[in-house]
Structure formats: structure tokens, C-alpha cells
Amino acid sequence: MTEVYRLATLEDAPALVHVIYEAYVTIRELELQWPAAHADLPLVQDNIVNNECYVLELDGTITATLTLSKEPLARWGDSGLPFVKWFAVDPRYQGKGIGTKLLTWVEEHVIRNRLGAPAVTLATAEKHPWLLAMYERKGYERIQSIDRGNGDGTMHLLRKIVNRPLFEAMYGAQFAKER
Template sequence: MTEQYRLATLEDAEPLLAVTVDAYETIRALNIPFPAGHATLEVIQNNIVQHECYILEKGGEIIATVTLDRAEDLQRQAISPYPFIRWFAVSPAHKSQGYGSKLLDWVEQHIILHKLDAPAVFLATATRHPWLAPMYERRGYEPFHIKTVQTPERQEEIVFMVKTLDPSRYKTPSVQTG
């Protein structure tokens, strides 16, 4: 079966919702307040329209997804000038088969490095999640900033991580505080 990498369309919203809800079960179980963990069909549709939501499809089935934030988010720009990826999810039926790595590799190389001409990419995750930060570190992401955010239930510590894609043009993010 052929693997296909592409932007999601609104017709993909329902299967994307299923993949996202299933993949974010751990996030919900840990009570980490990430929006993707509590996504609805409307939230998925908005994500597709407002950002670049990429999917890896095999045999017509969505296997993995990741979103490249294209919003002009001034708060994120204060943390890093590089593209921000979020909402990474792999269908639980296809975990540990390399599909998530393939999709991230494709987005990092074809979209972020070549299409956007950005020398790096960054993301954020909760520090208390037991395996996400170490997984990203194995992929070459390095922590560069920790921020504490207040949620209704608790203070949540978020780690921002950056991956250099072109070392000759990369400049370390200087986080603005205040």
C-alpha cells in the first residue's frame, strides 16, 4: 500500500477526530489540558482551516497527523521565531511502526526546511508527561524554555523544545519575558 503525505481537507475532519481522540487518551488520563485531547469535530475543522494540518495516509486510512501553526501568534513569536508544530498524533493501531517519525521527518524536511526555508522548528509539551519530551529529544529536539501556565486544576509546566534543521542558519531563540 502506498503512503501519501498531504494537507488535510475538511472531508478528513471525522477520521482525523477519531485518530486524535484515540491518540490523546494518555493526555486525558493524565489530566493534561491540551486542546487536542478534548477535540470536537468543530475544533478539528477549525484546525484544518486555520493552520496547516498534515496527514500520513496509507491505503486511504489516516495513520498520523501533525499541525504546523501558521497563526500570527505573538506569544509564540516571543518564545521562538521558528515554525511551531502541534497536535501530533498517531493512530493507536499504528503506533510503534515508524509512521509518526515518517510524518515528522517529511514535515520537517519538505515543509519547514524547504518550503518555508526555516532553519529550525519548535514545539511544546507538558513536563509531567512520562514519555513525550524524551521521545522528542530522541528525534533531535532540545529543551530551551520552560513556562508555567495556570489551568483551572493546577499549574502546568510546559517545556518548549527546538530542533535545528539547518545549523548554518540557526540562531538560538532568545526568549522574551515580561
């Protein structure tokens, strides 16, 4: 099986609409106000153009995607750390470690090695039945919570340290809990 990790192109947009829409069914059922849950072709194209949208292809088929945002995190207070959003795995490939492979590749090759960032952030809803626990199993820790009053309930900002010595040098050891 051939694995290819790469940035998405506009030609990938129709396939990404399918992957994201199918993967976000639970988000729609929970009526969470996440743009990706209702992503159409123009919104996916905009995401590809204005952010770093990565894909994992298996034998030429896009199986997973995630986006590294280029937008400041105004609602959380911009930490200056990279922020992951629009993480989706085609349901036909869920439960096989495909998403973990893509997330780990972006954490290591893009965030730690290319960007030289000490950590990465992402956000998820407390009321989602499994996302918060999944990210915590992958080494993310809750660092901030907010309820914007839009029906999503409590949202959690999570962080994963990808370069502990650099993180401690920048922020101090008191902020770098041992895992």
C-alpha cells in the first residue's frame, strides 16, 4: 500500500468535500456550529487556498485530511501556536489508524520540523461522544474552555507539546506537564 502525505490542491476539492461531509455526520447530528460540517465545494476550495490543507492518500485515494490554520485564534487569545482544524477521515478508513498517521505526520514533519513550533493546538466540543477522549489518548491536554453561547456547549482548546525542550525554554517547565 502506497502512502502519500501532501498538501491538497484545488483539484482535490471534490474528493475532500466527500471525505469531510461523510466524516462529520456526528457533528451535524449534534448540531455543532462547525463550518466543516456543512462544507461545500467553494468552502473547501477557500480552505485549500487560505490554509495548509494536508491529505493522506492510500494507493491514490484521499483517505484523510486536516488543516493547519493560518488564521489567528481570536476567540481563544492567539497563543502563537499552530492550530489544527478540519480533521476528517473517510468513514471507510476509520478505525484503522489512518487519521493518527496523518496527525502524527503533520505534528512531526510540519509543526515540529518545518515550522519549528514547540506545540500544536486544536479545539473540540465536550458534548461530542468520543473526540475529546480520542485527542487526550493522542497526547493532547486541555488548556482552556469556553462556552460561546451558540449551542455548542463547552468547547475545549487542547495542546500537544511536540518539542518539550523548546517548549520549556519558551514557556517554562511549569507549563509543560509530564505525560
